[in-house]
Amino acid sequence: MWTFPGHVVATTSIDPILLQNEWQQMEIEMKRLVQQAEGFPPNVRNIELKYSLADWELALTKTPIRLSVHGYIQSKHNFSIDLCNLNRWFSANWSPVDSQLRRDPTYTVWAKGDPSYRHVQVDGEPAVAKMADKKR
16 A cells, blocks of 8 residues: 555546546655655666556545556666565555566566556566567
């Protein structure tokens, strides 16, 4: 659960343009909070987050906004980020991915497009398609 600062507010607007603007403002704040947090780990290649639109609607009834956010971070090739540094940077429930993202079934399901979720690309882009086809 992520509790957003008090200045992040939302309405129960049904106007799609206003709703899109609210999502964008919240996502800008999400990116800022992640990237500018003290202890941002060096050698990060990719950070991506996702939240449920149904959770967003429920969060609108409370101040401050509390939202369940799930995501992945990926370090640069040949680098790792230990759990102690991750927790110093951002308090979350961290679970390591034991293999490459493109081989992790949980990630591949998570990363698929789903209209009931909003995907936020915070920093970089995932390195998931680096392997060349081995057929000759």
